[in-house]
Amino acid sequence: MFNNVLDAVPNMPLAKWTDNATDWITESFSFLFDPVKEQFEKFMDVTSEALMGVPPLIIILVVAIIAFFISGKKVGLAAFSIVGLWLIYNQGLWDQLINTFTLVLLASILSVIIGVPIGILMSKSNIATAIITPILDFMQTMPAFVYLIPAVAFFGIGMVPGVFASLIFATPPTVRFTNLGIRQVSAELVEASEAFGSTGAQKLFKVELPMAKSTIMAGINQTVMLALSMVVIASMIGAPGLGRDVLSALQRAEAGAGFVAGIGIVILAIIMDRFTQSMNNRKEK
Amino acid sequence: MPIVIEAKNVSKIFGKNPKQSIKLLDQGLSKEEILKETGNTVGVNRASFSVEQGEVFVIMGLSGSGKSTLVRMLNRLIEPTEGTILIDGEDLVAMDKQALRNVRRQKLSMVFQNFGLFPHRTILQNAEYGLEIQKVDKEKRQSKAKEALELVGLGGYMHQKPNQLSGGMQQRVGLARALANDPEVLLMDEAFSALDPLIRKEMQDELMDLQNKMQKTIIFITHDLDEALRIGDRIALMKDGSIVQIGTPEEILVNPENDYVEKFVEDVDRSKVLTAQHIMKRPETVNLDRHGPRVALERMREEGLSSIFVVDSKRNLKGYITADNASEARKSGIKDLKEILKNDIPTVEKETPMHDIFDLIYNSPIPVAVVDNEKLAGVIVRGAVIAALSSENEVNLHV
Numbered sequence: 001m002f003n004n005v006l007d008a009v010p011n012m013p014l015a016k017w018t019d020n021a022t023d024w025i026t027e028s029f030s031f032l033f034d035p036v037k038e039q040f041e042k043f044m045d046v047t048s049e050a051l052m053g054v055p056p057l058i059i060i061l062v063v064a065i066i067a068f069f070i071s072g073k074k075v076g077l078a079a080f081s082i083v084g085l086w087l088i089y090n091q092g093l094w095d096q097l098i099n100t101f102t103l104v105l106l107a108s109i110l111s112v113i114i115g116v117p118i119g120i121l122m123s124k125s126n127i128a129t130a131i132i133t134p135i136l137d138f139m140q141t142m143p144a145f146v147y148l149i150p151a152v153a154f155f156g157i158g159m160v161p162g163v164f165a166s167l168i169f170a171t172p173p174t175v176r177f178t179n180l181g182i183r184q185v186s187a188e189l190v191e192a193s194e195a196f197g198s199t200g201a202q203k204l205f206k207v208e209l210p211m212a213k214s215t216i217m218a219g220i221n222q223t224v225m226l227a228l229s230m231v232v233i234a235s236m237i238g239a240p241g242l243g244r245d246v247l248s249a250l251q252r253a254e255a256g257a258g259f260v261a262g263i264g265i266v267i268l269a270i271i272m273d274r275f276t277q278s279m280n281n282r283k284e285k
Numbered sequence: 286m287p288i289v290i291e292a293k294n295v296s297k298i299f300g301k302n303p304k305q306s307i308k309l310l311d312q313g314l315s316k317e318e319i320l321k322e323t324g325n326t327v328g329v330n331r332a333s334f335s336v337e338q339g340e341v342f343v344i345m346g347l348s349g350s351g352k353s354t355l356v357r358m359l360n361r362l363i364e365p366t367e368g369t370i371l372i373d374g375e376d377l378v379a380m381d382k383q384a385l386r387n388v389r390r391q392k393l394s395m396v397f398q399n400f401g402l403f404p405h406r407t408i409l410q411n412a413e414y415g416l417e418i419q420k421v422d423k424e425k426r427q428s429k430a431k432e433a434l435e436l437v438g439l440g441g442y443m444h445q446k447p448n449q450l451s452g453g454m455q456q457r458v459g460l461a462r463a464l465a466n467d468p469e470v471l472l473m474d475e476a477f478s479a480l481d482p483l484i485r486k487e488m489q490d491e492l493m494d495l496q497n498k499m500q501k502t503i504i505f506i507t508h509d510l511d512e513a514l515r516i517g518d519r520i521a522l523m524k525d526g527s528i529v530q531i532g533t534p535e536e537i538l539v540n541p542e543n544d545y546v547e548k549f550v551e552d553v554d555r556s557k558v559l560t561a562q563h564i565m566k567r568p569e570t571v572n573l574d575r576h577g578p579r580v581a582l583e584r585m586r587e588e589g590l591s592s593i594f595v596v597d598s599k600r601n602l603k604g605y606i607t608a609d610n611a612s613e614a615r616k617s618g619i620k621d622l623k624e625i626l627k628n629d630i631p632t633v634e635k636e637t638p639m640h641d642i643f644d645l646i647y648n649s650p651i652p653v654a655v656v657d658n659e660k661l662a663g664v665i666v667r668g669a670v671i672a673a674l675s676s677e678n679e680v681n682l683h684v
Contacts, residue, residue, distance in 0.1 A: 191362050192401035196415040196466070197390035206418070210405045 026153045037155045044159050048102040056094050060085045063271065070278040077274050084267035093242060093264045100231050100241030100268060103159055107166035107227040112220055115171045119178020119216075120204065129179065136172040144169045144230060148237045162230070162239030170226035177219025181212025217280035224276055228269050242268070288371075289470060289502045290359060291335040295368030297354050297526075300325030303366045316525045328354040330526035331368070338469075339500040343513040346523030352506045355523070356472050359504065360393045361385055373469075390419050394463035398475035400455045402447040408434065408458050409443040415466040426465075433461040436495065453484040460492075464499075473505045477512065489516055510549065514538070514558045522546055534558050554640075555674055561642060562635040564673040565655045565663030570596045573603050573622055578614040581606055581622065592651045594661060595626060602654055602661040604628045632656050633665070639673065646670060 026033070051059070060082055068078040088097050122129045147168050151161035185208050193207040209216075235243030242264045249258030298306045298319075306325045309318075316327045329351040336342040346352045357363040359370060361377060370377040372392060380388065394415065395401075402411050409427065410417075412434050416426035434440055437457040447455055456476060463471055477485045493516060496503065507513050513520050514534040521531045522545075530542040538558050541547035569588050571581045573595050585593050585608050592607045604626040614625045631649045633642055635657050642665060646653050652664040 188397050188399055188401040189403060192395070192397055192403070193414075194362060195360055195389060195393070195395040196418060197386040198418045199386065202418045206414075207403060
């Protein structure tokens with residue numbers, strides 16, 4: 001009897017509907033996707049080729065020098081950068097490193113460009129917050145692999161769908177932290193800025209965003225880390241970089257090769273994490 | 286003096302469907318009854334007052350009395366549910382955003398309880414904020430901000446950040462930021478409440494000094510009655526969102542309109558508010574030009590005094606004579622009071638606070654003379670001082 005209740009509605013073809021929707025989007029918006037992909041690919045190729053054109057030694061030194069200054073003139077991070085990057089070079093993973101870095105950098109920049117305005121919108125409107133919060137939850141909890149499927153449908157294989165999937169997976173922290181940071185600005189400061197006759201934009205740019213900066217930076221740091229974690233997954237749809245080495249090691253059951261490529265990702269992660277964090281701390285002083 | 290700000294029946298209801306609660310207010314329901322019936326909170330209940338140019342108008346009440354809500358409606362940081370607010374005759378409530386911004390930029394500046402300074406900006410950048418958002422060019426706004434900072438004695442701290450300064454100094458920055466705009470009206474929301482008592486008193490004195498120089502219109506919110514009495518030209522006392530009495534410090538203190546006000550002012554140090562003219566009595570005198578020791582002695586006997594003040598025909602105070610001296614003079618046949626006149630009279634002005642009279646009257650064998658332009662206006666005896674300090678007693682306010 002109870003089964004009858006549950007069976008009252010016949011099996012809904014949810015998967016089919018999603019397929020249809022994806023197909024429809026792919027077909028209807030191909031006029032948009034194709035040029036986007038083309039331009040983007042060109043841009044990414046130029047970026048990574050430019051980076052690869054620079055001798056590795058120079059990149060290592062530049063990174064080390066920047067590390068030295070942003071960590072408050074301490075040698076720790078600089079030394080780690082030199083040893084870590086040299087190790088990656090030594091293992092013949094330099095080109096993969098550059099590819100991975102390009103992908104993470106672009107995905108992060110796009111996440112920030114998209115995420116910060118959405119976060120601002122949420123902080124200004126409770127309705128927007130009510131609508132966007134569940135979408136963010138959805139974006140973050142859906143297994144990241146799932147995004148690869150429509151990404152391939154829209155953009156084929158390669159770096160662009162990798163960036164697209166990373167974007168979906170990595171944007172939520174920036175949005176959330178931007179919203180949180182602005183809402184946390186003390187009511188008195190907001191009142192002070194209003195009482196002197198600030199316009200909405202003046203309030204935002206002169207008071208709220210500067211006050212929320214460290215919180216937003218923490219969100220961006222999270223976004224960068226999440227984008228990096230998508231690298232391995234994105235290599236399943238042909239995104240080049242360290243992830244591809246991990247993946248091929250996995251397919252061939254080569255523990256050593258997998259470990260080495262994995263170490264490369266860890267080193268990149270640590271350097272990027274410390275860089276984004278100290279950009280934040282430094283400005284707070 | 287022209288009226289700068291006028292509030293007419295201004296109300297604020299927090300909650301859903303506020304207009305309905307307004308109707309209930311008009312029907313005479315109390316704050317508690319409305320809360321019970323509708324779940325809405327009455328922030329301010331039909332407050333009306335007007336503030337003249339150059340006046341220090343204090344809005345006082347305990348926490349939750351609606352004073353902060355009221356002051357925020359004066360620049361519409363909180364939108365009034367009902368009522369009219371006129372600034373220089375213009376209706377603030379009806380203004381669109383742009384007009385409101387202009388009023389906030391040019392006519393009203395606010396000073397906040399916890400200073401409301403922007404921690405990411407230097408002191409100078411804080412002080413110039415109001416001008417910066419009006420897009421005043423950099424050189425001009427910095428010179429104005431510097432002027433304001435120097436006015437509050439912070440010329441040397443321009444490039445520090447707010448958290449490097451003490452509380453009192455931070456509030457000076459808050460004041461400078463408000464003054465840099467050269468507003469007509471300063472709204473000060475519990476501006477000194479976060480400061481410790483000594484600094485607070487210092488700031489009150491400084492505000493009064495500044496006020497003497499600048500003659501701004503100041504609306505000052507406080508929960509501290511002593512503060513209100515110290516700086517206010519007039520005080521509005523609030524309770525449960527309503528204004529229960531508006532008056533000068535003396536009026537509030539001496540003629541409380543109801544039990545609440547009376548209770549409120551009970552613990553006040555009256556000696557700081559009452560002045561010599563409030564406690565003086567009509568003086569018994571003899572005339573130096575016309576009277577002799579005999580008359581003086583007779584007067585003293587009638588009034589039961591041991592000494593009496595001597596004036597000339599223009600009521601200028603000349604000195605006093607004691608009963609002992611007068612009777613000796615009579616025995617030895619002296620006719621002229623001048624020969625037994627004593628001059629070491631303790632005198633105070635009419636405006637001298639009672640607080641400053643204590644020592645004088647304690648050390649003096651004779652009553653203290655109150656003078657007004659050298660003329661004798663009254664006398665103060667010890668008993669009157671004690672009587673005035675006891676709130677039970679009537680004090681003759683209207684001298």
